[in-house]
Amino acid sequence: xxxxxxxxxxxxxxxxxxxxxxxxxxxxxxxxxxxxxxxxxxxxxxxxxxxxxxxxxxxxxxxxxxxxxxxxxxxxxxxxxxxxxxxxxxxxxxxxxxxxxxxxxxxxxxxxxxxxxxxxxxxxxxxxxxxxxxxxxxxxxxxxxxxxxxxxxxxxxxxxxxxxxxxxxxxxxxxxxxxxxxxxxxxxxxxxxxxxxxxxxxxxxxxxxxxxxxxxxxxxxxxxxxxxxxxxxxxxxxxxxxxxxxxxxxxxxxxxxxxxxxxxxxxxxxxxxxxxxxxxxxxxxxxxxxxxx
Numbered sequence: 664x665x666x667x668x669x670x671x672x673x674x675x676x677x678x679x680x681x682x683x684x685x686x687x688x689x690x691x692x693x694x695x696x697x698x699x700x701x702x703x704x705x706x707x708x709x710x711x712x713x714x715x716x717x718x719x720x721x722x723x724x725x726x727x728x729x730x731x732x733x734x735x736x737x738x739x740x741x742x743x744x745x746x747x748x749x750x751x752x753x754x755x756x757x758x759x760x761x762x763x764x765x766x767x768x769x770x771x772x773x774x775x776x777x778x779x780x781x782x783x784x785x786x787x788x789x790x791x792x793x794x795x796x797x798x799x800x801x802x803x804x805x806x807x808x809x810x811x812x813x814x815x816x817x818x819x820x821x822x823x824x825x826x827x828x829x830x831x832x833x834x835x836x837x838x839x840x841x842x843x844x845x846x847x848x849x850x851x852x853x854x855x856x857x858x859x860x861x862x863x864x865x866x867x868x869x870x871x872x873x874x875x876x877x878x879x880x881x882x883x884x885x886x887x888x889x890x891x892x893x894x895x896x897x898x899x900x901x902x903x904x905x906x907x908x909x910x911x912x913x914x915x916x917x918x919x920x921x922x923x924x925x926x927x928x929x930x931x932x933x934x935x936x937x938x939x940x941x942x943x944x945x946x947x948x949x950x951x952x953x954x955x956x
Contacts, residue, residue, distance in 0.1 A: 664807055672818055713837070759830070768807075831861060839906075846906075857950070860950070863894055863947065863949045909956075
């Protein structure tokens with residue numbers, strides 16, 4: 664889908680873009696050249712951790728062979744259908760931020776083919792995989808867009824989207840408050856924001872979790888140079904409140920059905936025996952549903 668001129672702004676100066684053969688900002692003289700169906704719309708100055716995301720999450724073989732995407736993505740797709748899809752009903756414009764392989768957006772498009780889907784990621788490689796996946800399933804490309812975007816500097820005009828969702832993405836932000844403020848800017852009044860697949864911990868356990876339980880993930884993030892953060896329950900609430908999303912619900916995830924590894928299954932079995940009023944003293948996976956008023 665060709666993104667209309669009146670929907671885009673320059674991610675550097677936040678002024679409108681002129682469309683000729685390419686996208687051009689007459690205010691700061693930046694030019695954004697599309698790569699096939701993909702719109703590269705990143706700001707000119709990106710942190711190193713963001714640049715490192717390009718190679719962190721996808722295998723380039725998946726572009727030519729999308730059926731080789733690991734099987735667990737199918738489980739994530741099912742989870743997405745149960746948790747998110749009903750909230751997206753009758754939404755005209757839907758933005759996914761941090762699409763990775765594109766499974767969540769694909770599933771949304773399968774359920775709501777008339778919706779305009781904006782599949783965004785900071786990683787160009789991820790967008791190539793997502794595009795390949797959409798074509799493999801013969802999705803309508805006239806109502807599907809693939810912008811390369813930074814969630815802290817979104818290249819979209821104000822009040823554009825009816826729904827935005829992020830799948831285990833916010834913890835990669837350098838400044839999560841800035842990212843959520845940007846999302847608040849680009850969504851319409853009464854739009855729904857879904858932040859799925861994050862985790863939260865009590866303050867005493869946060870250090871243990873970061874340095875022992877998630878030790879391998881922390882080591883991988885350091886090797887790749889990507890940003891990985893863990894937050895307490897209190898920190899998550901403050902992040903949303905400071906981002907102007909005051910109407911939000913934090914949901915504890917106790918669903919054992921879709922977890923993948925033995926370590927995760929063991930954790931969920933323990934969590935499922937903990938009463939709700941004590942769970943905030945330990946930790947668990949969480950989701951957020953927020954609305955803009």
